[in-house]
Amino acid sequence: xxxxxxxxxxxxxVLDPYVLLVILGSAMFxxxxxCIPGLTATMATALLVPITFFMPPVxxxxxxxxxxxxxxxxxxxxxxxxxxxxxxxxxxxxxxAYAMTRQGKAGTALGVGLVFSAIGGxxxxxxxxxxxxALAEFALNFSSFEYFWLILLGLSGAVFxxxxxxxxxxxxxxxxxxxxxxxxxxxxxxxxxxxxxxxxLGGVSLIPMMxxxxxxxxxxxxxxxxxxxxxxxxxxxxGIFSGVSDALRRYRMGLARGSLLGTAVGMQPGAGADMASxxxxxxxxxxxxxxEKYGTGHVEGIAESSAANNSALAGxxxxxxxxxxxxxxITAIAIGVLYLKGLNPGPTLFLYNPENIYxxxxxxxxxxxIMLPLGWMVIKLAGNILRVPRNILMPVILLxxxxxxxxxxxxxxxxxxxxxxxxxxxxxxxxxxxxxxAILGVVLGRMLEENFVTSxxxxxxxxxxFFERPISAVLGVVTLxxxxxxxxxRLFRRxxxxxxxxx
Amino acid sequence: MRKKILALSAAVLSAAVxxxxxxxxxxxxxxxxxxxxxxxxxxxxxxxxxxxGTLLEKELGQPINVVNRTGGSGVVGHQAIASxxxxxxxxxxxxxxxxxxxWQGLTxxxxxxxxxxxxxxxxxxxxxxxxxxxxxSGKDIIEAARANPGRIKAxxxxxxxxWHLALAGMLQAADVDPMAIQWVPSQGAAPALQDLMAGGVDxxxxxxxxxxxxxxxxxxxxxxxxxxxxxxxxxxxPSIKEELGVEFALGTWRGVAAPxxxxxxxxxxxxxxxxxxxxxxxxxxxxxxxxxxxxWMNGADYQAxxxxxxxxxxxxxxxIGMAK
Numbered sequence: 001x002x003x004x005x006x007x008x009x010x011x012x013x014v015l016d017p018y019v020l021l022v023i024l025g026s027a028m029f030x031x032x033x034x035c036i037p038g039l040t041a042t043m044a045t046a047l048l049v050p051i052t053f054f055m056p057p058v059x060x061x062x063x064x065x066x067x068x069x070x071x072x073x074x075x076x077x078x079x080x081x082x083x084x085x086x087x088x089x090x091x092x093x094x095x096x097a098y099a100m101t102r103q104g105k106a107g108t109a110l111g112v113g114l115v116f117s118a119i120g121g122x123x124x125x126x127x128x129x130x131x132x133x134a135l136a137e138f139a140l141n142f143s144s145f146e147y148f149w150l151i152l153l154g155l156s157g158a159v160f161x162x163x164x165x166x167x168x169x170x171x172x173x174x175x176x177x178x179x180x181x182x183x184x185x186x187x188x189x190x191x192x193x194x195x196x197x198x199x200x201l202g203g204v205s206l207i208p209m210m211x212x213x214x215x216x217x218x219x220x221x222x223x224x225x226x227x228x229x230x231x232x233x234x235x236x237x238x239g240i241f242s243g244v245s246d247a248l249r250r251y252r253m254g255l256a257r258g259s260l261l262g263t264a265v266g267m268q269p270g271a272g273a274d275m276a277s278x279x280x281x282x283x284x285x286x287x288x289x290x291x292e293k294y295g296t297g298h299v300e301g302i303a304e305s306s307a308a309n310n311s312a313l314a315g316x317x318x319x320x321x322x323x324x325x326x327x328x329x330i331t332a333i334a335i336g337v338l339y340l341k342g343l344n345p346g347p348t349l350f351l352y353n354p355e356n357i358y359x360x361x362x363x364x365x366x367x368x369x370i371m372l373p374l375g376w377m378v379i380k381l382a383g384n385i386l387r388v389p390r391n392i393l394m395p396v397i398l399l400x401x402x403x404x405x406x407x408x409x410x411x412x413x414x415x416x417x418x419x420x421x422x423x424x425x426x427x428x429x430x431x432x433x434x435x436x437x438a439i440l441g442v443v444l445g446r447m448l449e450e451n452f453v454t455s456x457x458x459x460x461x462x463x464x465x466f467f468e469r470p471i472s473a474v475l476g477v478v479t480l481x482x483x484x485x486x487x488x489x490r491l492f493r494r495x496x497x498x499x500x501x502x503x
Numbered sequence: 504m505r506k507k508i509l510a511l512s513a514a515v516l517s518a519a520v521x522x523x524x525x526x527x528x529x530x531x532x533x534x535x536x537x538x539x540x541x542x543x544x545x546x547x548x549x550x551x552x553x554x555x556g557t558l559l560e561k562e563l564g565q566p567i568n569v570v571n572r573t574g575g576s577g578v579v580g581h582q583a584i585a586s587x588x589x590x591x592x593x594x595x596x597x598x599x600x601x602x603x604x605x606w607q608g609l610t611x612x613x614x615x616x617x618x619x620x621x622x623x624x625x626x627x628x629x630x631x632x633x634x635x636x637x638x639x640s641g642k643d644i645i646e647a648a649r650a651n652p653g654r655i656k657a658x659x660x661x662x663x664x665x666w667h668l669a670l671a672g673m674l675q676a677a678d679v680d681p682m683a684i685q686w687v688p689s690q691g692a693a694p695a696l697q698d699l700m701a702g703g704v705d706x707x708x709x710x711x712x713x714x715x716x717x718x719x720x721x722x723x724x725x726x727x728x729x730x731x732x733x734x735x736x737x738x739x740x741p742s743i744k745e746e747l748g749v750e751f752a753l754g755t756w757r758g759v760a761a762p763x764x765x766x767x768x769x770x771x772x773x774x775x776x777x778x779x780x781x782x783x784x785x786x787x788x789x790x791x792x793x794x795x796x797x798x799w800m801n802g803a804d805y806q807a808x809x810x811x812x813x814x815x816x817x818x819x820x821x822x823i824g825m826a827k
Contacts (some may be wrong), residue, residue, distance in 0.1 A: 181605075458656050
C-alpha cells in the first residue's frame with residue numbers, strides 16, 4: 001500500500017506539464033549535444049547545471065537523466081554515418097557501424113542501436129529500481145585490487161576488437177597505453193613526456209585524440225583516394241526499423257548480457273558508459289557464433305554494446321543515490337545538483353522522500369521511451385548527410401572536428417592534438433594497424449597504472465595480495481585464464497598433433 | 504573648406520582614439536566580463552564560480568561569462584587568468600594549487616602574479632575512518648603511526664596534493680615523522696572514500712563537505728577537523744587542538760583574483776561587489792546546501808593569507824620530498 005501511495009505521489013510529480021516539457025526540451029538538447037563530436041554526455045550535464053538552479057528538484061534531475069540518455073545514443077549517429085563517434089561511449093563500435101553504412105545498411109545499424117539503447121536503458125532502470133541498496137553494498141567492496149583485474153579484463157578485450165591480427169592490435173594498444181602515460185596525473189604526480197609544455201601536464205585528452213584518429217584520418221583517406229565511387233553505396237540510409245525485429249529475436253541473449261554487464265560496470269565508481277561499451281563489445285564477440293563477421297559490418301556487437309552503454313547510465317546512479325559516490329563523471333555532477341535541491345544522497349533519501357526517488361525512476365523510464373520517436377526523427381534527418389556530396393561534406397566535418405577539439409578545454413592545443421593523431425591514425429590504418437585499441441589504451445591506461453601502483457603501495461610490494469581478497473582472487477583467475485586460454489589451446493593442440501604423429 | 508574637413512576628421516579621429524579609453528576608465532564595466540575557472544565544469548570550484556557569476560551579473564549590470572580553462576592540473580587556467588589584460592574584464596577563480604604548483608616546478612606562477620579581490624571559501628581538512636575501523640580517535644592514529652611507521656595507509660588525493668600535505672602537516676604538528684603514514688595516491692576524494700569503505704586504506708584526510716554524504720550514510724566517521732575551532736556545520740567533530748592538543752590548520756580555499764596591476768579603482772569596485780554578493784542570502788544558502796564554508800577576506804587580507812599559505816605549503820612539500 002505504501003508503495004502504491006509513493007508511486008501515486010511520484011507520478012504526480014513527474015506528470016506535471018512543466019516536468020514533461022523539461023524532459024522533452026532536454027531530450028532534444030541531449031540529442032543535439034551527442035551528435036556533435038567533442039561534446040560528450042558529461043558536457044551536456046555540465047551545461048544543464050546552471051539552468052537546473054532554477055528548477056524544482058524532480059525537473060532538475062529529469063533534465064540531466066534525459067539529456068544524458070539521449071546523448072549516449074545519439075553519439076552513435078555520427079559514428080555510424082561519418083565514422084566520428086559523437087561521444088567516447090560510441091567509439092567501441094564506430095568502425096563496425098561505419099562499415100554497415102558503406103554497405104548501405106546505416107538504417108539498420110542505427111535502428112538496432114536505438115532500440116537496443118532504449119531497452120538497455122530500461123533494463124538498467126529496472127535493476128536500479130529493484131536492487132539499488134543491495135547492489136551499492138556489493139560495489140562498495142571494490143578496492144584497487146578488484147579494479148586492477150577488471151581493467152586488465154577490459155584491455156584483453158582489445159585483442160578481440162578489429163579484424164586485423166592480434167599482434168597489430170596489441171601494438172596499437174601499447175601505443176595507447178604510452179599516450180596515457182603522458183602528463184602528471186600518475187600515481188607519483190611526476191610530469192612525464194610533457195617536454196616542458198604546460199598543456200601536456202594534464203595528459204592527452206581523449207576527445208581530440210579520438211576525433212583525430214577516427215574522423216580526421218577518414219578525411220585524409222578521402223583526400224588521397226582518387227576513386228569517387230563512395231557516394232553510390234552510401235547514398236541511402238535504408239529502413240530504420242526493418243532489421244530490428246530480426247535482431248531482437250536473434251540477439252536476445254546479447255541484449256540481456258549487454259544490459260547486465262553495462263549496469264554492473266556503470267555501478268563501479270570511475271567506470272562509466274565508455275568502458276561498458278568496450279567490454280561488452282569484446283564479450284559479445286567472444287560468445288558470438290559468427291565471430292568472423294565482426295569488424296565487417298555485423299550488427300550483433302553494435303546491438304549488445306548499445307544496450308550496455310545506456311544501461312551503464314542507470315547503473316551509475318546506484319552508488320550515487322545510495323552513498324553519494326559517483327559511478328561516472330555524469331553522476332559526479334548530478335550529485336552536486338541533488339545536494340543543491342535538498343535531495344541529499346544516502347540511505348536516508350529512500351526513507352525520507354521516497355516519492356522523489358520513485359519520481360527519478362519514472363523519469364528514467366520515460367526518458368528511454370521518448371528516445372524511440374525522437375531518435376527515429378534524428379536518424380531520418382541525419383540520413384540527409386549521406387546525400388551531401390563528399391567534397392562538400394568532408395571540409396564541413398573537419399570544421400566540426402576543429403570546433404569539438406577546441407571546445408573540450410577551450411584551447412587551440414586540442415586542435416593541434418587532434419591533427420597530430422589524425423595523421424598518426426591515417427598512417428596506422430594505411431598499414432593495417434587498427435586504431436580502436438589505441439583509444440581503449442588511453443581510456444583505461446591511466447586507471448590501470450593507478451590501480452596497480454596504489455595496490456602495490458598498500459600491499460608493501462607483495463604481488464600475492466592481488467589474490468588475497470575473495471572478489472579480487474576470482475576476478476584474477478578469470479582474467480588470467482581468458483588471457484592465457486589461446487596460448488594453452490595452441491599448446492594443447494600442438495601436443496595433440498605431436499602425440500598423434502607419434503602414434 | 505578642406506582645412507575644416509581635415510580639422511574635423513582629426514577631431515573625430517582623436518575622439519575615436521581617446522574617448523573609449525576614458526570611457527573605459529570612467530564607466531567600467533561597459534561590456535561583458537570573462538570569469539575563468541581553472542577546473543572542469545561540474546566540480547565544486549565551477550559551481551561556486553557559476554553562482555558568484557550569476558549574482559555578480561545582477562550587481563554589476565553586465566553579463567559574466569564563466570569559462571572553464573582546464574588542463575595541466577590547474578596550471579593552464581591559472582596562467583590564463585594571470586596573463587589576461589588587467590582591464591577588469593577578465594577575472595578568475597584562484598585556488599590553493601597556486602601555492603603548491605610552483606614548489607613542484609610545474610610553473611613559475613605564484614600569488615604575486617594576481618591582484619587579489621577576495622577570498623570566498625575555506626574548507627578545512629578532516630580525518631576520516633571507516634565506521635568499523637579499529638581507530639576510534641585521532642589519538643589512536645597518531646599513537647599507531649608513532650609505534651609502527653609505514654604500516655598505516657592513508658589516501659584522499661594525488662601524491663603531494665593538498666590532503667597529502669594536510670596529513671603530513673598534522674603528523675609534523677604532533678611531532679611524528681610526516682612520512683610515518685604511507686600515502687596512497689588517488690584521483691580525488693570520492694575514489695579515496697570508496698577505497699576507505701572497501702578496506703583498501705585505513706584513513707583519508709579530505710574536507711568535511713567531500714565526506715558529507717558517506718558520513719551521513721553512516722559509513723564513515725570524522726575523527727577531527729584540522730582547524731583552530733570546530734566547524735559550524737559539523738559541531739560534533741572535535742578540532743585538532745581539542746583532540747591532539749596541537750595547533751595546525753589547513754584547508755582547501757577558493758578566491759577571486761584578477762591579473763596583476765589591475766587599476767585600483769576597478770579592483771575596489773570589483774571587491775566591493777564581490778563582498779556584497781558574498782553576504783547575500785542566495786550565496787549563503789547555496790554554500791550551506793553544498794556544505795562549503797563561506798569565509799570572506801578583502802583583497803589585502805587575501806593577499807596576506809596567500810603569502811602565509813604559500814610559505815606553509817612550501818615547507819610541507821619539502822618535508823615530504825615533493826618540492827623541487
